[in-house]
Amino acid sequence: MSLMINKRESKLWLTWEVRNHYLPDFMRVSRVASGYLSSQQVIIEFEIETLSDSAGTSLLQNNHNISKAINEMKKAGAEESELSTQDMNIFPSYRQEYDDNTKSYQSIFEGYKVENKLIFVSKKLDLAGKAIDIAVSSGINKISSVQFVPTQTKIKELKDSVISQAVEDAVKRANLALLPLDHEIKSVKSINIEEDLYGRNQLYSKVQFLYSSPLGGAHGQNDETKLFDNVKKFNVQVNVSFIIGRKQQN
Template structure:
């Protein structure tokens, strides 16, 4: 009988102990474990690289504007002139795959007038204007003056821009070269800064590359009338290319350690 009472007492104690351990967790388990602070040491450095590059692409944008009483007449007149222009620049050495249409617009032209009786201003349709703009992209940089002169002499009455730039292939080549130099420049700066501190680079944590910096093309704007265009036959248009400054940066976070 006593043994049964002893077993019952022990069982009750165990049940109470288990219940308390569930309801009231121990102090050690209740405490939030604070993560061990990181001892990783880093240095952030921005490297730069720049160079001058000779352009290998010539871009020209020019066109023909015509105005007639009807849209059909304006388009026909424009098309006739533009066909002459295309033939002329092809004769100057430009191939058809170097020519593309930038825009073709047809829009009405109105003139404003004031009614004598009411004094109100009204608009009257006086015709239609057609504007056809061509782009020429070529690696024949020396033909810039010939292209402009031929185009204007054959009917072009607006020249929007002429500039020299980098072709996509050369752009990529220069970009890859400069990015590598910028990263090496960042590493060199970090090593020079760490040397007197008796630290050295042991790894790389982060790298951020900037966009390739190339100055916007400097277009030469011009407007011509037909009389000026004919006069240009005896005086070639002077057009010169120049080297372009290009640059890039790379920010590198190095992991460092003591010597």
């Protein structure tokens, strides 16, 4: 049995094929949305390192420096719940010295080293600079990080809002594209969310400026460290796949 297709039918069939080639059963729309947050808390991580001939002496000195820093910070307005220590280590410390006689490096025992961390987490942003000044004057060796950050609750609220905006925008764009094609969205096939687009998320950016203000001199006051924060940007890309089909005639 043979199937005969005339030129007119063939042309109509090709037109239908071309039309459906550009109208798959689903379409994908990508949208990017952004939101901004101000900081609600400051997180400062201090490191305290002491070295002495004996482990006990080094530990006592380390504890003394931390206790002094904590007490002074509490006097300045910090709460006890905002201060904590972590990651304490005690170990023998050696330094490398070059020996001209042997033409090699020798390990020289220099004592026992104690390392500890003091973490300050507070919603009192104005205490950040004062906490640093107190820590330095108390014998704390290093400030490893200073961060002004939003709270997790605020971050979640922003994410939900930004994702909702991106999805709504994707739906609008898809409907606009389908309008002249006499097709419409039937349902959502999938939603893929990519946060921190191109690595530009600044929700946890470190402090930007650090300097001492000229409070001394005639006033007889010590210089106080000042910290400046910036707003945090959150980017999200939403990829939405829609099931589409021809509009139903009323």
